[in-house]
Amino acid sequence: MAEVKVLGSWSSPFTARVEVALKLKGVEYEFIQQDLSNKTPLLLKSNPVHKQIPVLLHNGNPIAESLVILEYIDDTFPGTPILPKHPYERAVARFWAKFFDEKFLPAARKVRYSKGEEQEKAKEEVRELLKVVDNELKKKKFLGGETIGLADIAGNFVALWAGVLAEVMGVELGMTEQKFPHLCRWMEDFLNCNVIKETFPSRDELVAYYSKGFKPAAASASG
Template identity: 50%
Template sequence: MENEDVKLLSFWVSPFGKRVEWALKLKGVEYEYIEEDIFNKSNLLLHLNPVHKQVPVLVHAHKPISESFIILEYIDETWKHYPLLPHSPHHKALARFWATTVEQKLGKAGWVAMSSSGEEQEKALKEARDMMEKIEEEIKGKKYFGGENIGYLDIALGWISYLIPVWEEVGSMQIIDSLKFPATTAWMSNFLSHPVIKDSLPARDKMLLYYHSRKNHFPSVFQKLLKV
């Protein structure tokens, strides 16, 4: 079953799709990439993910799996080489907790900060920076969240390393101060310099154009805008 054809339906700028790409590449799994136009969704996508109608979708042995965190765990359980999740049940639970918490809190606050101004932006920036303080504590003293190698939590939070700086530029604001968050900044550098990561990042100028075009959409639809 491990050697059955693998396909990934995604969208070039989706951070959720990127984490699935990274997991497959780290594990050395060959796959076919299928780019989706999220503004004109294909019949294939609607057939494979009829509930959420979103990317990413992993297809393995002709069976679709949706939702990026679920896909990551499926990949880790299916291909044992280069384990992503920690072995300890406690550490597994912590990794899952931080993955979902950061996505919900920093993701939303960062999007609002990029998309707004004045008091609304300041409130969102405070929420985002408060979350960054917690991330800073978690990464202190480590090269990666997974230790010496990229693991589940690094992949889950990898969007911070390349997407937050783009949001900062688009929104003319700052979330990550390198002097205040030195451990996080070092992690970002380590993550982005890893061969698997640096060779699969979206072009920055293309991302800037995309997010400039999306920033005026109502911020509360963060999940819908990014996870389609």
């Protein structure tokens, strides 16, 4: 029996965060696919408060919420650091991680669940947030510096899933190299990292999945 288990979904960016962190640390784990329309007793027992994925099980002890899990992994396992050592740099990394979860993701959800003029306003909000990230990346290879870290892993939705969902919805977010040169360069570098290529599903797989049977409730039921 594996000492480390991940309850998640192959199509979830939040689950992918956890898998990336474990692979960066070289931690072997068992992946247990979850169907959010038919939640397993193990998931409900492991995360009774939110009943969401992902959940990390370490020696039978459950840890929920992807950003919390990332810090737990960094604190628990040796190997490639996910958070920098310096307190200020750690604070900055946490700031950007929260930026993606508390600013960008809600804005992206507004685009998905709105129409007409309301959707146009939501798209403009997303573009303004992308400008903020683009500006931050002017003098950095990654948000974590020279190597990927907490903030980059937290931004995985921007790197892949945002474009996939925009394509499926037929929505144009304008994420072009001309408008966001630093962000697009970061996306390419990030997606070309070996650990990312080993972990993320392909764009075609995600497009096919979301086009066929993507359920709104499942999208919001993870964190």
